[in-house]
Amino acid sequence: MPNKGRGRVMAEKKAETRSEGIDKLVTRRLEEMGKNVVSQIDAQRNPDIILPIRALSNIFFDEHHKIIKLGNKVSHRTYLNVAHTRKFMQTCLVAAECKKIIEQNVTTSIRDLYYAVKRTIPGTEENTVEEQAESDPIIEDIEAALNTLREQLHLVADRKGYVAGPITVVDAGDEIDAARMGSSGWAIPSNVESEIIKFKECSADYVLVIEKDAVWQRLNEDKFWKKNNCLILTGKGQPARGTRRLINRLHRELKLPVYVIADADVWGYYIYSVIKQGSINLSFISDRLGTPEAKFIGLTTQDVNKFNIPKNVTIKLNKGDIKRAQELLNYVWFKPKEWHQEINHMLQVGYKLELEALSAKGIRFISQEYLPQKIGNKEFMP
């Protein structure tokens, strides 16, 4: 294992709960958006908000940086176009509410924001928003248009995921040592931007990202992170934004290699691909959420023979699995030959398997044999 991590001490000792610099920058961008609209009205022109198109038609795989990226196409949301008027009004309302939240120096959930902007327009029966499904995409529009992050708009989404191992972070003035968190681990917050979460000290050699919390608990109980001087991190299924951003920061800022272990099925492979190159939906921030240098340890269907895993713990592929596997073969980011080989092997043998299947070889097989062999010999998928 490389030893780049050991003994690194981060400089930032002073704890801040919020970065005034970023708040000012984002507030200024929100104000500019509003001032633009006002000056267009003053000039008696049709008010127009320019937004990047966030759809498949404007997505590409950046072969150089190895992430999914948003293209240059934009759309115009104008007030006097009847098809746009409602969304135009909502965009202004959401932007104004975000500015208010930042000024009050509070954080709120995207559901709270929905309730905060919901009202009946005076003299009408019309509500500003009817459902949260209307306000959520407006938030992403504003994020993409202002080149900012939801977290910097003081909005939080769902959080999940845990970390254990030799890292100390500072959060709102509290020092949290993830090597002293018992059976819980450090719970990853919604917002892990550097204004909120400071890395104080880290001596780990790498990060092991584990799809499932039950497997994480198994490895934490065996103190895998202590014996192998690493961080163990779980996203509990598809990782939330905060978890993906944390993996990105651990790699970028602390130079830690990232290894992923997931189920040997199409969802496990997809979770890995989202950690690695980002998602189509949030393509405008793949550089902040994706970690293209991540490697896949396993599980693979080829491990069944390699590790003599009993066949009766494999699960037969269903129609959905087969269809999805064929889709994966067509994604440009699954084109490395090792992935084509694995997916074709899965289709050929007709089964998938979950991480827990390794327990058929004994409760400690994963921590004492499987992971040490794979990581020791660098048996990774790209």
Add this chain to the structure above:
Amino acid sequence: MPNKGRGRVMAEKKAETRSEGIDKLVTRRLEEMGKNVVSQIDAQRNPDIILPIRALSNIFFDEHHKIIKLGNKVSHRTYLNVAHTRKFMQTCLVAAECKKIIEQNVTTSIRDLYYAVKRTIPGTEENTVEEQAESDPIIEDIEAALNTLREQLHLVADRKGYVAGPITVVDAGDEIDAARMGSSGWAIPSNVESEIIKFKECSADYVLVIEKDAVWQRLNEDKFWKKNNCLILTGKGQPARGTRRLINRLHRELKLPVYVIADADVWGYYIYSVIKQGSINLSFISDRLGTPEAKFIGLTTQDVNKFNIPKNVTIKLNKGDIKRAQELLNYVWFKPKEWHQEINHMLQVGYKLELEALSAKGIRFISQEYLPQKIGNKEFMP
């Protein structure tokens, strides 16, 4: 607020990761179960395992202790009854695996256990278990039959939920101060039995249980627990077993009053009822998971007029809501007149509302007005 909690210091300073006493007790009970079967075979009798019936027909509401309880009816699972043979075999297999896990001094998930007992019976095409849905109820059978807990069988279920406030716990030798956990809080582990989680120190006056994590994050950011000297705890929806057990221990051992805040809808009311008197499914451990002295703060549909909440943030009841509300009216534990009044009021006005609806009165309305008024004046539902 009563001040019973302040300055209490718990005696147990020595950290243990596992209690040998309980391991021995549970192992002995598992062995007795196995020895019974063997002695029946030796005596050439039909092997018979006696299990409590865990169904509606054997459930009652204990009016004295105010919890849902399991009755005295038992069933016989016998080997030579063809309808029982498969389950008999599975019961023996799961019990043997639990004994092995305790002896190895490890913890495993219920999914791991499923894989550990799954195999093809030699010379046949028959598997011992086909799906996890077969092994999960067997675990509950063994828990109920041996008067033990899943956690004491070293099995973990899903975990979720967080705590912040003035309490220090010891977990596997690590001291965790829930007042120093930044924006995360202390993540509640799967197993919070006293062998694993020791309460070291706690100066809180009460526990505020919050249905939703987003609201918990709002209150944590405002340091509600500091200003009000309490613990804030969220179960993220319906609390997991570990979270319900922790609430029970905080009340029983630290004498903390428990107040619950949830959505004003049938699911919020049901979540409260499970925290308070336990669930039908896990009725055999209601005394360990339920907290009958818990009080409901709100939200109620009657709060809409009381706090002048704008009507446009209420949500119209659907058919499922109405049907479920009528069911709640029939449960004996919803019979206090305040609950009948509230549920009938909900049906009459025809709406429900979520905690986030309070944001329509301002982002800090919940922490600065709603909760202080309700708790200060003890405006609770029973």
